Amino acid sequence: MNIVLCCNAGMSTSILVNKMQESAKERELDIDIIAVPSNDVINYVEEADVLLLGPQVRYQLQQMKKLGEENGFKVDAINSVHYGMANGEEILNMAIKMADTE
Template sequence: MINIMLCCASGMSTSLLVEKMKKAAAEEGVEVNIWAVGANEVKANATKADIILLGPQVRYAQKKIESEAPGVPVANIGMREYGMMNGKAVLAQAIELCKK
């Protein structure tokens, strides 16, 4: 089971992406727990995550989020993948980063 936390300004814009990622995971037979939070909720949720993916609107806060989630990989979701809500590609990114 991979625990993937998506982070955006308020947790709302990533909600659709979460659903698309869950659908892609089900199609690929990958066990995941995916949820979205606002940037101000990262610290409270960091211990539950294996990886944190940031939406474009909070990529400026990557260093701060990394400090709030020590030991948890933090990465930016690509602008194209985010804009197109490409759940399959973002899921693949998360899985690849968890392997490192």
């Protein structure tokens, strides 16, 4: 499974990527997670299974959902509290549930 996290510059989500990767490793899940700036998402649509938006780019949710529908991946915004606390486990759970609802 490929998870793409999206924020303004791709930097604030890098901490979250590490936390999510730790959780995936502990659970022995084969998941690739990357963080990208919102204007680079188009370069990752072929690999993405799930796209999660950081709170700072939540305003792009409808636009990204349309992109997801056109390219076959799920899109949603990350819960602000989980994002702020860098709760990688909860955000990973969210992504897994999204992918399982195909």
